[in-house]
Amino acid sequence: MKQIEVVAAVICHNGKFFATQRGYGEFKDFWEFPGGKMEPGETREEALKREIREELDTEISVDTFLTTVEYPYPAFHLTMHCFFCSVRSGHLELKEHENAAWLRLEELDSVDWLPADVEVVKTIKNH
Numbered sequence: 001m002k003q004i005e006v007v008a009a010v011i012c013h014n015g016k017f018f019a020t021q022r023g024y025g026e027f028k029d030f031w032e033f034p035g036g037k038m039e040p041g042e043t044r045e046e047a048l049k050r051e052i053r054e055e056l057d058t059e060i061s062v063d064t065f066l067t068t069v070e071y072p073y074p075a076f077h078l079t080m081h082c083f084f085c086s087v088r089s090g091h092l093e094l095k096e097h098e099n100a101a102w103l104r105l106e107e108l109d110s111v112d113w114l115p116a117d118v119e120v121v122k123t124i125k126n127h
């Protein structure tokens with residue numbers, strides 16, 4: 001089974017969490033935390049900063065580790081490392097996603113998350 005290792009940013013500000021909606025591909029229209037696949041030789045933090053720069057034209061600080069989720073999709077096994085992050089500079093411009101929202105804790109269940117993210121959302125709520 002193919003394995004992929006992904007990093008994801010749970011960007012927080014004033015009690016809200018930044019969620020993005022996929023604009024293309026197999027999981028189009030599902031919501032996720034921005035991020036992507038790690039490249040060889042990168043640390044998790046480097047990969048996350050690079051992905052957020054590419055996807056949102058924004059510099060983040062990677063603040064604390066939240067959780068690692070393991071999820072068996074039919075076509076691959078996902079390992080996803082999630083971190084609480086904050087914006088250092090930039091305006092979270094959507095370069096690849098079709099939509100985004102700042103969600104309060106009690107609004108986190110209002111969007112259709114990718115299957116692996118349901119576990120991440122539970123962890124945020126219990127944090």
Ligand SMILES: Nc1nc2c([nH]c(=O)n2[C@H]2C[C@H](O)[C@@H](COP(=O)(O)OP(=O)(O)OP(=O)(O)O)O2)c(=O)[nH]1
Nearest residue numbers: 006008027032033034035036037078114115116117
């Ligand atoms: N970024 C991100 N990916 C997620 C989340 N939940 C989840 O199941 N995934 C899955 C969807 C994708 O199969 C994979 C991430 O790949 P990606 O397509 O975002 O990564 P990438 O930008 O490096 O890839 P690519 O399109 O250049 O191939 O992880 C999530 O919250 N954030």
